[in-house]
Amino acid sequence: MGRAPCCEKVGLKRGRWTAEEDDILRKYVEANGEGSWRSLPKNAGLLRCGKSCRLRWINYLRSDLRRGNISAQEEEMIINLHASLGNRWSLIAGHLPGRTDNEIKNYWNSHLSRKIHSFRPTQFIPPAVAAAVRRTGRRTARSVAKKTKNSELKAGGGAANTPVPMPTTPTPDKEALSSTAGWQDKDNSNNVIPPESSPLEERLMESLCAAGTEEREIRNMTPVFSMNEEMGMEDGDLCLDDIMEDLNGIVGLDEERERESESGRNADSGEKGSSGNGNRVVDDRGSWTSIGEWNLMSSPGNSWEWDWNHDDHTARGGNEEWGQEENTLSWLWDGDTATGDCTDGDSEMDRRREKHNAMLSWLMS
DNA sequence: AAGTTAGACAACCGCTCGAAC
């Protein structure tokens, strides 16, 4: 027996709220307080689902809301909070008085996500990373879906099975958002033509230097951002969702560890929290799974090693259990080569975290 | 000028969780 629906949909109004409906809802809630959303529509005389009323009140009618005009400061907060909290919009909204989770979520999806993804390194991308990137394609999923739907409608229902078209050249005002705007070919071919000296690399270098990372280490990273079409990468292949997820995992590592510890799921109970040791958990299927950077760094008692082989463009790992996500991380951390162990513990973690934070702030600048 | 596309925002849906029964 399934759960009863929150309300009968039949006969209820949907879609945009009218000023009259807003007025009725506002007056009712002001008179009777929030809550009892299920019964509210009937009592207030609204032909709306209770959930819809709640959403409308919380997101638009409450008197303490600040609508629109997200300031630069708020934007920065959203970015930082998202980096540490992930898609927990309500938590993020809790740090921004007058803002709602829905507003922040929309703002992220329509502004910040695009801003971050406009960064488009096109060069030495290890195959595993490229595959992971191709696998997701989340950045353009919506646009593609729309386009596909339109094509189907046009073609009378035939599914469009064509390659994903690349985004069009940004408009001038939007180019300001894109650090790669200067790379965009203007002949409408959408080919990416890197300048002699990539502004990407310059900006990355600046940010990393500002964060105090030694230049020698930075040099080890920058090959990531140069061009190598022989890799078979196409313009737009790299969306940063995966990378950002990985970064999020790192930034939010402490919280994650705490949560795992609290929930008692941590299978490394004897090891957790001690420097250099792994922090693996058992997933729902009973398999080992990682919870972010910590796990990559080492498994209990083992060193780890990654090495990107430039000759055949294949990756080999010191531990076959490491998967694609870890490849992504090691690629980000150390460019073409990642080798080492974590016995030096927190200082090593700090160094790498610093590098990542620098990269994050660059991505979000 | 008309059709098309994509961005931005609003709203909905399905799921989870905790409290009440």
Added chain:
DNA sequence: CGTTCGAGCGGTTGTCTAACT
């Protein structure tokens, strides 16, 4: 202790509109 319900959350879809072709 199991079930039901309300509330909340995050993902997804719908709608409007400006920009583009």
